[in-house]
Amino acid sequence: MNRDELKKMRDEASAREKKTWIRVGMATCGVAAGAQETFFALREELKKQKLAVELKKCGCVGRCSAEPLVEVAVEGMPTVFYRHLTKDKVPQLVESHFLKKTVLRDQAVPLEDPKQLRIVLRNCGVVDPDSIRDYIARDGYAALAKVLAEMTPEQVIEEVKKSGLRGRGGAGFPTGLKWDLTRKVPSDQKYVICNGDEGDPGAYMDRGVLEGDPHSVIEGMMIAGYAIGADKGFFYIRAEYPLAVERIEKAIKQCHANKLLGQNIMGSAFSFDLEVRLGAGAFVCGEETALIASIEGRRGYPHPRPPYPSVKGLWDKPTCINNVETLANLPPILAKGAAWFSGIGMDKSKGTKVFAVTGKVKNSGLVEVPMGTTLRDIVYAICGGAAGGKKVKAVQTGGPSGGVIPEQYFDTPVGYENLQSLGSIMGSGGMIVMDEDDSMVDITKFYLGFCVDESCGKCAPCRVGGTQMLRILNRISAGDGEPADLEKLRDISLAMQKASLCGLGQTAPNPVLSTLRYFEPEYRALIKTPASSGK
């Protein structure tokens, strides 16, 4: 396919778009809530009523707590989202909305939100993830076409540098710089890897994108491959995400069929191919060097850096590893330009960030906000605050590598540096809301227990330090703690941070340190002091 053919396909596809349609959100969360049954029931009911309505499946719109979620458009009426639309409500919906042209008020839910801005999730919940035509109709692969026809790899890297895009996997390393480093290493073979090993418990942004808009990640991979000079890319995806794997594999096949992957893509000198490799339930494999070991078919042990993967990565060749969300940002950046992207967000954090807001919150789901949005806006204005009339106590960001942020800091604008100065991290985007009933010692035990389970055991600070800290925490919550325990926790934390081999061990103490920083009285309340035990 060349650029003109792509344009023709886009025009044809958008000309075919109907004015009356139904979209059913069928990502994992929707399917789990019964979206598949809803879909079949809708098909039956439309047939029965002899209605010519285009029925489509799509990815996750983001409002997971309202699943099954159905979006309905009828010519001359505003589009409406219907929540909790289980199969038994289908006849009522069809009768009211399509035959009587009346909106079912009590099922309808407003989802337009001026505080959100969808760049990464631009197509999620809109396109059919199994249709390359849908993606192309929404200007898909136009950025790739522009890059291949008009830009040198160096210009692409310069543009990404200027955009200010930083890695969305957690660490926030500038993407353009990472590419530049990989490009400059001379080698006969280079690789691009998409890190889809989304292991943080309570985070599923990447699943949402892989399932809802697989082609945007593929297009991002191809742009990355062109920029660094790689002709081969790997998707590394968790085996626990079978639907994401299925949709990416299907999308890759479609690209082959349309000659968007393979030799001399769009008539250029650029050749590129993609392959999917599965994770197998090891959290440490989210770490770059461990991930590489896993793709090579070995135990996922990390190794010391340097050498960095950009110099010596997969099969010792220069390798660039980017996160799913980072990659999905690339097509819009290259299509609209660096200035557009860097105009969104705040000083050192540009663009948007997708968060999976879950836990004790009213409307849990995926939200995408410009960097610089306050935590208060995310938790209260967008997600409706705590559920069940409770008070929000804190949010936890960054998963097992992150920390808690108490309610009094909720006016902080979200950015990499800001969250770090509060003792947490941006992380990959998990945001767990905790209410007044949740114990900080308990949640710390949960995260630390996770890291102890997932420590690969290679280096002693992580293997031994984690276990000892967990032992102390168990003792404290059983009521057998000693006042000196808190100092011990701080000491072990420091040793782990300084001496662990990889990111897992270096950041595992973060939940301990941040809860001690803000909620030390909760620890103290559980520790017997000489005075209280004397009673």
Next chain:
Amino acid sequence: MDIEKTDIEDIRRNVEEICAPWEGRPGNLIMILHQIQNRYSYVPRRISFEVAKRLSIPLARIYEVITFYNYFKLEPPGKNIVSVCMGTACYLKGAPSLVERLGQELGIKPGESTRDKNFYLQVVRCLGCCGLAPVLTVGQKVYSNVRPEQVPGILAEYRQGAVV
């Protein structure tokens, strides 16, 4: 299917079928193990022996990988695999009490199968359905917003002779 009683030629045929498409592709071992587990629901020892021969690698290379990754099972699980999600959202919303109740009802701990091999109980990492927390799955079926008192009813759907 009892793998111990399966004919060796049959095993070799299966191993060949799984390994052939991965011939000569570097890093293929984990992908091959995934397909074995998909077919047999665990990685049987007899299969591992044949895979080692087929790929000309030591058996220890295979076991080194299987024992590192949580996803691979060395024992055949019970017929109905009950998985409780232990992601943070599920944890906060009561997943531990689901594990406790399931343990009581089935008389087993996570990682074990019932004596009649009808159920296997496991605690799994985040399934990514946090909006529906707490979540448990039986086979492919997902149960959302589960309360402990619903556990007996869910299990009853999968008991021997149950009308589904």
